[in-house]
Amino acid sequence: MLDDTAKNKLIEVHDLKMHFPIYAGIFRSHVGDVKAVDGVSFDIFEGETLGLVGESGCGKSTCGRAVLRLYDITGGSVKINGQEIGETPQNELRKMRPAMQMVFQDPQASLNPRMTVEGIIGEPLDEHTKLNRKEKLAKVHELMDAVGLNRTFSNRYPHEFSGGQRQRIGIARALALNPKFIVCDEPIAALDVSIQAQVVNLLEDLQERFGLTYLFISHDLSMVRHIADRVAVMYLGKIAEVAPRDALYADPLHPYTKALLSAVPEPDPDLTTEDRVILQGDVPSPTNPPKGCNFCTRCPSVMEICRQSDPEFREVLPGRFVACHHFNENTNAT
Amino acid sequence: MPDGASQVLDVRDLNTVFRTRNGEVHAVNHVSFSLKKGELLGVVGESGSGKSVTMMSLIGLLPSPPAEVRQGQVLFDGRDLLQTDADTLRDIRGARIGFVFQDPMTSLNPVFTVGFQLREPLKRHMGMSKRAANKRAVELLELVGIPDAAQRLKDYPHQFSGGMRQRVMIAIALACDPEVLIADEPTTALDVTIQAQILELVKELRQKLGMAIIWITHDLGVIAGIADRVLVMYGGQVVEQAPVREVFKNPQHPYTKALLETIPHVRGERAERLQVIEGQPPMLGDAPTACPFRTRCPQAFERCARENPARATISPGHDVACFLAGSESADA
Helix, strand or coil, X not given: CCCHXXXXXXXXXXXXEEEEEEEECCCCEEEEEEEEEEEEEEEEECCCEEEEECCCCCCHHHHHHHHCCCCCCCEEXXXXXXXXXXXXXXXXXXXXXXXXXXXXXXXXXXXXXXXXXXXXXXXXHHHHCCCCHHHHXXXXXXXXXXXXXXXXXXXXXXXXXXXXXXXXXXXXXXXXXXXXXXXXXXXXXXXXXXXXHHHHHHHHHHHHHHCCEEEEEECCHHHHHXXXXXXXXXXXXXXXXXXXXXXXXXXCCCHHHHHHHHHCCCCCCCCCCCCCCCCCCCCCCCCCCCCCCCCCCCCCCCCHHHHCCCCCEEEEECCEEEECHHHHHHHHHC | CCCHXXXXXXXXXXXXXXXXXXXXXXXXXXXEEEEECCCEEEEECCCCCCHHHHHHHXXXXXXXXXXXXXXXXXXXXXXXXXXXXXXXXXXXXXXXXXXXXXXXXXXXXXXXXXXXXXXXXXXXXHCCCHHHHHHHHHHHHHHCCCCCHHHHCCCCHHHCCHHHHHHHHHHHHHXXXXXXXEEECCCXXXXXXXXXXXXXXXXXXXXXXXXXXXXXXXXXXXXXXHCCEEEEEECCEEEXXXXXXXXXXXXXXXXXXXXXXXXXXXXXXXXXXXXXXXXXXXXXXXXXXCCCCCCCCCXXXXXXXXXXXXXXXXXXXXXXXXXXXXXXXXXX
C-alpha cells in the first residue's frame, strides 16, 4: 500500500510525553511521576497501519490515547493532517473528533449495557450531525451492514451479542462519522482465536473500502505482522525500534525486538528452540526507570555506555529507526 | 487404550452439566482420556469448549449446585475420584494432584504472606512442623527461580510481579511432590517474555521431578513447544487426540485444521489474508445429538446433523471424532 498517496503523513508525533503524577503522604505532596510515555516520536502515513507492540505496562495504550488527546499530554507535539493538536483545549478538540476515533479493547466494558445497538452506533451521529431520525436509522443500518451485523438486531442490547459481534458494534460506532484515523487498542485481545481472524479481516476490508489509517495497538506479535505495514516496538515508555513490517520480522535490530520475537511460541513442534533469547527478570517500574538505556537491566548485549547515557532514537537504515548504542557505534564507524 | 500400568490418571466418559435458571448447560460431554506417567498432555480449545470444567470436575473443584458431574469415572491410583468422599479428596488434592490456576492475582490470598500460603499445604498434607515447612518453602521458591527466597517468604502477593506470582503458584502446586500437575492457562495472563521464562522453568522441572502434567491453553504455539500429546476440545467434547507432531503435521478434524490455519505466524510465510472459521461456538444448551462443529464446518454433510461422531482411532495414538477422518487418511 505504499504508492504515492501513501507518502502523505497523516499523523506526526514528536517527543510525546505523558506522565502521571504520584501523590503521597498526608499532604498529598507530589513525590514522583509514572512516566508512561516518555518521549515517543513516530509518523503514520495516510492509508497505512502502524502496529504498536510491547508488553503490558510499556505504555502502548497510553500512547494511543495520548495521540487522540484523550489526555492532556505532559509534553511534545501531535499533528493530525498537519494541524497541531497537542495544546488544543478539549472543547475545541471535540469538533475535530469525527476525524479521529477509537476502538477499545474490551467490547463488554466499552458499550453501554443500557443502550440498544441502534443507540450506541447512533450516538456519535446525534452528537456531531444534524440527521433526522429516518436518515439516522438509515445510516445506522448502513454501518451495521458494513461491519457484518444483521440489521434486524438493531434493537438488541450488547449482552445479547457474542464477543466478536460486540467488537463489530464498537467498530461500527467508530466508523459512524467517517473518520480518517482510528486507534485500535487491542481490539482482538479479548476474543477467541477463531473469532480474532474474523475481526482482523473486517478491519482490513474497512481500511480498503474507506481509506482508513490505523494505529493498531497489540501485544500479539503474530497478528501485528499480519495487519501492520510498519511496526513500532515500545519498551518502558519509549520506542525501541520502528521499521517496515517485513524488515522488522526478518531482521530485528534492537536487542529487545530480537528477544520479543524469539519469545513468541511458534505453532510448529519441529522448530528448535535452542537459539531462543530468554530475557531475565521483569520490566522495571516506569516510576523509576533505570539510568541510561531503559532496557539495560535485561539486555543480553549490554555495554558500559548503556548504563550511562540514553541512546538516541535515529534512522540507521532507510525507514528503520532504532534507539540502541550498538547502532550508534556502527553508524559512527561507517 | 492398553498399557494400563503406566497410566496415572484415566478419565472415562465424563459428563458435567450446569443447572441454570435458563435450563441446563452441557459443558462436558463424554470426555475420555488418560494421562501417562511423566507425560505432558496439552489440552487446547476456545473459551467455552469445556477444557477448564473438565479438569475442575476431575478433582471435585466445581461448586455443586449448579454443577453436577452426571456420569463418568476418574481413575487415579486404583480408585474413582468421583466416588471418593470429600475428606479423602481433599487429601489427594494438593498432595498428589497439584493445580495451577490461570490468574495468579486472584488465586493467591492477598492478606497472607507467600510464606504462609506455601507452608499451608506442607503442614496440612505432610504434617510438617513450622520450621521444617519453612525450610521446604525456601527450597521451593529457589526451585522455581525466585531470588532471595528466604527474604521473600515474608512478602505479600502484591509485592511480586505477575511472572513471579505465577512462579509462587507453581511452587505451591509442587509443594507436596504431586504425581499430577494440572495447569489451567498458567501463562495466559503473562507477557511473552515472561511466558518464555515460565515455559523454560516447566521443562526444567519436568526433567528434575518427572511428574505428569496436564496443560490447558488456547495457544497452539505454547502447546507445540512443550506437549507430548494433545487433546483438542470443542463444544464440550474431545474432537481429536494425537501426539503433538501429528496434531500439527497431520490434523484430521476439520476444527483442528481450521484452527491451525487461522493463526498468523511470526516466522515463515505471511498470509495475505487470514483464514476464518465462520460463525460462533455452540451454546451447549442440550445434550449433543449431532456433531458440535457441523454449523461451522466446511465439509459438513447430512449425517453430521443426525449423529454425533464417536472418536475413532485412525493410527496408533491418534483418534478423531469426525465421520470424514478415516476416509481421508486412507487417501493420504
